[in-house]
Amino acid sequence: MPRTPAPNEPEDDLDDLPDTHTPQPVYYAEQALLGALLLEPHRLTDIAGIEPDSFSNYAHGALFAAIRALPAPDAVQHTKDTIWLNAVLTAAREHARGLTASYLHTLIQVCPWPKHASAYSRMIGVDHARRTLRAHAERLAQTATDVTLPHPVPATLAEADALAAAVDDTAARFPPHSGSLPRTPAPGPAATPDDAEEAADEERLLLATATAHPADIEQMRWLTADDFTHPLHAGLWQCLTALTRRSAPVDPVTVLWEAQQRGLLTPGIEPADLLDLLGEPAGSPQYWGERILQRALLVTAHRVGHRVAAFTHDPATTPYQLIVGSRRALAELSAVRTRWHHATSPAPTPLPARTRATAPPRAGPPRTTAPPAARISR
Template sequence: MPRTSDPDPDPDEDDLDTIPPPRPVFYAEQALLGALLLEPRRLDDVTDIGPDAFSTAVHAAVFAAIRSLPTPVPAQHAENVKWLDAVLSSAREQTRGLNAAYLHTLIQMCPWPRHASAYAEMVEADHARRTLRTHAQRLAQTATDPTLPHPVETALAEAAALSGLLEALSARFRPHPNSLPRTPSLAPVNAPQVHEEAMDEERLLLATATAHPAEVEQMRWLTADDLTLPLHAGLWRCLTSLSRRAAPVDPVTVLWEAQRNGLLTAGAEPADIISLLTAGAGSPQYWGERILQRALLATAHETGRRIEAYTDDPATTPYQLVTGSRRALADLNALRTRWHHSTSPTPPSSRPPRPQLSAPPRAGPPRTAMATSRIPR
């Protein structure tokens, strides 16, 4: 987990303009550590966080030192600083630059030691926000990484890890009214460089599906929304509609269906559509999987960016983060199901085999009472 730089008691004046101001959680961490340094017994009230919950390496080291040392007797702790010296010595093993003056600063920053559990809840909430942000960033980056040998599997693994985190967070933070976060505004991104490649794959899908319409019925895992160009999406709807009506499928019938659905606009001339539907190569299944993969990765990238945008709003509560993130993952989960259907082998038919009728018995002499009765001598 990335943390901010360690607190520096004497920063250079030239660097003051580049140091961001501390966020509220920084003061919550100071107050919590100050409470524990003043009254170490308060550690019993802080059970849900660990050193990784703190935003700076110094704070994490101090908390780890406090937790690793035996709790001193309150009366003895009030009379000497032996336990504080032990905390300082232990924390210095993990981070450099820590001194006794900063421990005194932590103590001074604590308004009330009895509020330690409240400070801990603040630290835990911000840690949840940072952790969720890291997972969301990882999902978005994975979905656009061209070097991955198995991008879909990697992206789905990141999505599964994110879902597991949301399950853990939902158990730790209580629900409350107004659980939906505010809709974030996403910054625009540059158009992907593979736009022309996607267009070519969609054209090949439409042409091969027209040439092999029997395979279209087996591709219910592909929807028109997976195609990037509106004209291509409309033509795919035409193809699937004809196929499910068991109507004839060829370039002319698809063109007629396109006209009925209002697809013949100024940019879609009939001759162009006929040409598009007759230039196929490969199989619809192959091109359909390619298109579905591209749609899944695009959705994963968008999902990661949306969840990251939720974490950027400091007014969003942890439970709102959970609710909003789950909604953002819904579309990706639906695509994952369709992806598994597309890549799984077709299961054998579930119908029981037809019973095979045995050959009728060969005809024999009729059985009569005379035939079975004893012949008198």
Template sequence: MAHHPDPYEDDLDIVQTPRPVHYAEQSLLGAILLEPHRLDGIEALDGGHFSNHAHGALWQAMRELPPPEPDTHRSSPTWLNAVLDAARPHAPGLTASYLHTLVQVCPWPKHASAYARMVRADHARRTLLMHAERLVQTATDSALPNPVAATLAQADTLGQFLERLAGQFASHPGSLPRTVTPAPQAGHRGEDAVDEERLLLSTATAHPAELKDMRWLQPDDFTLPLHAALWQCLTTLVNNGQPVDSVTVLWEAQHRGLLADGLEPRDLIDLLSAPVGSPEYWGARVLQRALLARAFDVGSRIATYAQDPANTPHQLITGSRRALADLTTLRTRWHRSTSPPAPAPRQPRSPAVSRAGPPPQVTAVSTRALR
């Protein structure tokens, strides 16, 4: 995430060990202070890319001031003083001595473009972390009126940022992140989730015909393995055209070994005998929790990648895109669950055949015109 301290805070004398990008920023600024004409070879970099506020202020001042003539610059500090005067209103902690420090620490001014790429790369990593953290926060914000829409919108924003990022950094093979990510967390688990799954199973047992239109719900969407297995029992009976009630589901569950773990038959029948509402409603609730949980896991995985400075920009792009792809299938099924089925297209009538001769010529009619 971009570092934006108080502009009146002197953050130049760093006590703790600075990160490598600090030295890249110093070297880039020192290179331009020594040879301002190298600004022309550096594009797509502004003050907001710098992790240090004072460094960003200096860069903006350099960008806004016309570069001096090389001969004049070698013999006069006029341009250096102008840069300092332009940057100080935004970073009062800047001093002339610090500009001399920047000049001294720059290894080679001719490497300015390489230093600039380092600055852009670290800014990309921090910005990716910001987007990933926002996705995690949105997916867990229970106060949102439409959490799924907000979460998917944030996922889109993250995806668009990755697209822009891909155009800024050259790709290369073998670019998966090396970071070990934590195991997915069931962020949607809780008593409410368990209760909704039980209500779904009971209501689906009472109204099994409605399961034929609920292919958008999968066993992996359930929080408890038992509930996922019972959903498979129900869908198997429905797909095979078998009778469905609490006893037939119990029999199917027995064949799947669900009673071997201490589950009592009476408890299973009781679980399936309290229908409320419709299966579609409870199924949508289960799928919503699963989608938000997946978004939480995806955002956490991308944040873990971005927190590891060992990953290159392209590794971050590749790993993050793969993580977002894990959300795509759930997103597609969510849209199927919330969108009304499309009406079947009307078929054009066959032309009437005249007894006096061959059938008349019929011009093609578009499907849209028949609707």
């Protein structure tokens, strides 16, 4: 988030780039809280749940850290001199050299009511949670589309876990209450990816290869029609899965007939073209299926990241709505993630059948006396 300078802060402390952003409401909440603490330092005991990095303004965070680090002054003496204020300023300037004594007095003047310090701190905590979730969501969306990653799925899922942990942390700090779901409109459809043609080629190869090896389809329940990028390909996959589950014959002609029954032969889709598509197998269905599912997982992660980020950009979204909306979005990714693990986990090795071995005869107790003499019959 761009750093917001404090008033009277020299431009050279901001790399000679003055900030032109309009201050947001949280900026004034931060000013009010700091003014309350400077005026009545004992209010610090009412503050919980925020840290110096919770402030959107770096100088404000440095000032809060200095206030926490220094012992509170005597209440009566504090009204008579500025010794404690000077000490706070000196400590804060070690990290934010643009702070001035006049700005501290400005903070005191703009604070409406020092007794409302805890309310101001909660506003700061809410905004910090919003910014934290936004940062994690944006990293998730960016990672999901980073073509330079050698292993994009593990990196993307790690970012999803980090976002989920941030949501859980927010939920722990803001207990749930009754309320509505986020009213934020969903982001528009994503732009056509650069690899759209590659995705279509992989889907065509899967359909042709699965038609040639229908026995493999039953082992690929982890792949669904929603994972395909092209509606016709999704429909043909449903034809293949339906035929195999009915134990019906599978070849290009039977798939073509099933496609006709499902209304896939719309104008512009010629039967001969479908037969050509289904008649050029290459590789294995498992390989192409994993490629399609990987792309679906990354696309879903990108969509989830944008969705959560949209929640955080809506200032009307409450912490509770952020939590519920984010968890619902992450649940969509979790469903695809589960199927990915099913697809890529090695098949369990069947245990050998247990045979019931014949137990050796048990040895009797040792004899301690001579056996009885054999009885001689007359």
